[in-house]
Amino acid sequence: MEVQIDAQEILEIVDKHKDVYGDLIVILEEVQEKYGYLPEEALRLVADAANRSLVDVYGVATFYKAFSLQPRGKHHLCACRGTACHVRGAPVVVEELERQLEINDGETTPDGEFSLETVSCLGACALGPIVVVDGVYHSKVNPAAVRKIVTDIRSETVQQEAETIATV
Numbered sequence: 001m002e003v004q005i006d007a008q009e010i011l012e013i014v015d016k017h018k019d020v021y022g023d024l025i026v027i028l029e030e031v032q033e034k035y036g037y038l039p040e041e042a043l044r045l046v047a048d049a050a051n052r053s054l055v056d057v058y059g060v061a062t063f064y065k066a067f068s069l070q071p072r073g074k075h076h077l078c079a080c081r082g083t084a085c086h087v088r089g090a091p092v093v094v095e096e097l098e099r100q101l102e103i104n105d106g107e108t109t110p111d112g113e114f115s116l117e118t119v120s121c122l123g124a125c126a127l128g129p130i131v132v133v134d135g136v137y138h139s140k141v142n143p144a145a146v147r148k149i150v151t152d153i154r155s156e157t158v159q160q161e162a163e164t165i166a167t168v
């Protein structure tokens with residue numbers, strides 16, 4: 001899926017944040033918010049506009065797990081596989097996510113609705129297993145909770161589609 005990059009918008013984002021501490025992180029966060037990931041063309045524009053090397057920009061974009069160089073699904077699910085979550089059942093949680101979504105870690109569903117990712121620690125070890133769904137933390141997740149999370153998102157999507165059809 002090819003995204004259209006609005007060069008003017010990228011310039012505005014860079015202008016707004018450049019010269020502040022951690023500017024590249026803030027700029028890339030806003031670019032990712034807009035496109036859902038960090039397209040190469042956008043990174044080149046950021047490097048030019050912020051007067052930074054492309055290596056610097058890629059360095060930040062690849063260092064932080066929160067950034068993605070690949071398109072993500074509309075709903076992003078991130079499961080922790082860290083040691084604390086592992087001993088509390090993360091492996092069966094990840095298996096259930098993969099089964100429910102019919103994708104593996106690091107993949108996006110063919111309809112572009114879901115992407116799944118695992119990380120090594122999300123900083124909430126005592127509450128594991130942790131799954132972050134569209135930025136919202138779910139704690140002490142088990143396979144039944146996974147099924148509920150996925151079912152809730154799917155029925156929300158169906159409802160939104162029905163509402164859209166009803167208003168057309």
Ligand code: FES
Nearest residue numbers: 080082085122124
């Ligand atoms: S190990 Fe999962 S949040 Fe730290």
